[in-house]
Amino acid sequence: xxxxxxxxxxxxxxxxxxxxxxxxxxxxxxxxxxxxxxxxxxxxxxxxxxxxxxxxxxxxxxxxxxxxxxxxxxxxxxxxxxxxxxxxxxxxxxxxxxxxxxxxxxxxxxxxxxxxxxxxxxxxxxxxxxxxxxxxxxxxxxxxxxxxxxxxxxxxxxxxxxxxxxxxxxxxxxxxxxxxxxxxxxxx
Amino acid sequence: xxxxxxxxxxxxxxxxxxxxxxxxxxxxxxxxxxxxxxxxxxxxxxxxxxxxxxxxxxxxxxxxxxxxxxxxxxxxxxxxxxxxxxxxxxxxxxxxxxxxxxxxxxxxxxxxxxxxxxxxxxxxxxxxxxxxxxxxxxxxxxxxxxxxxxxxxxxxxxxxxxxxxxxxxxxxxxxxxxxxxxxxxxxx
Numbered sequence: 083x084x085x086x087x088x089x090x091x092x093x094x095x096x097x098x099x100x101x102x103x104x105x106x107x108x109x110x111x112x113x114x115x116x117x118x119x120x121x122x123x124x125x126x127x128x129x130x131x132x133x134x135x136x137x138x139x140x141x142x143x144x145x146x147x148x149x150x151x152x153x154x155x156x157x158x159x160x161x162x163x164x165x166x167x168x169x170x171x172x173x174x175x176x177x178x179x180x181x182x183x184x185x186x187x188x189x190x191x192x193x194x195x196x197x198x199x200x201x202x203x204x205x206x207x208x209x210x211x212x213x214x215x216x217x218x219x220x221x222x223x224x225x226x227x228x229x230x231x232x233x234x235x236x237x238x239x240x241x242x243x244x245x246x247x248x249x250x251x252x253x254x255x256x257x258x259x260x261x262x263x264x265x266x267x268x269x270x
Numbered sequence: 271x272x273x274x275x276x277x278x279x280x281x282x283x284x285x286x287x288x289x290x291x292x293x294x295x296x297x298x299x300x301x302x303x304x305x306x307x308x309x310x311x312x313x314x315x316x317x318x319x320x321x322x323x324x325x326x327x328x329x330x331x332x333x334x335x336x337x338x339x340x341x342x343x344x345x346x347x348x349x350x351x352x353x354x355x356x357x358x359x360x361x362x363x364x365x366x367x368x369x370x371x372x373x374x375x376x377x378x379x380x381x382x383x384x385x386x387x388x389x390x391x392x393x394x395x396x397x398x399x400x401x402x403x404x405x406x407x408x409x410x411x412x413x414x415x416x417x418x419x420x421x422x423x424x425x426x427x428x429x430x431x432x433x434x435x436x437x438x439x440x441x442x443x444x445x446x447x448x449x450x451x452x453x454x455x456x457x458x
Contacts, residue, residue, distance in 0.1 A: 123370075124372070125360045125369075128364060167357075169358060170357060173316040182313045
């Protein structure tokens, strides 16, 4: 199973690709960060995130995409950017019929370290060990993306297969997206 | 100036197209709602919003897109969906090199009613009057999208022209003079 993990963000969007199955050693296929300039306008940044994610999907052809679930308890400005970057990543995967799973930060931490309250250093250390890397991936967003992918591989393999089948079916059948109203009734 | 307003949402994404210039009577070109089923997964919903927005952009070719600026002070679940739907709308416009402006709800209310704290009924009534409609557009999301477009037309026309030039340049599209407004091309 090949999973592309996304730690969403506008300034740094971490991406990590991991291959393997639960109970066997895992392999890192790729890791990196999509960056967009903080002084660019929001539209340009979202387009850059889309282009970056598309390149990763093209190159690595994952069977699943795992994205960090965003909560709004944090800083208002940051969380909006994170939610918007995550929307772009989810959109890119869903357009291709790749099933998307959302995992909370504590689910990811618990999966790779055994504790939902582990700190970044601990997550980085475990990602390094589990993927048999020489050093922890930098920046932390890249390590977090790998942790998301590992988390996804380890959670509910049977459920993943079902979700994959559903997503493939759904990708072939677009929903009716628009309810147009004609401007009849105008008086002028 | 033709502006497409977007009141973002996953369940109902209001869209309204208005043409005109500040100081002259405005014309509604189209109004509607992109809906996605609440029981579909997030990825499918974002793809449906993208398809809906793309259809509106294809059909109406706006020179500007105005999107409601999302704040996170509201309900956590709702605000995340709103932020994600807005990201898709901003992405669709920016990919085409259409400049995107964000207006806060109070800016929009103040523009069309004179008060930043006007209620939905007041906004609907003023939209109806300003566009010379027989009745307020339903649902409220559709009226809000029209109000966004009106707000944008009335705010800083000179700034709009500058922003349009920058967005075209940034998108890699050839720099062309602002499209002169002609009555043809309207669908209404």
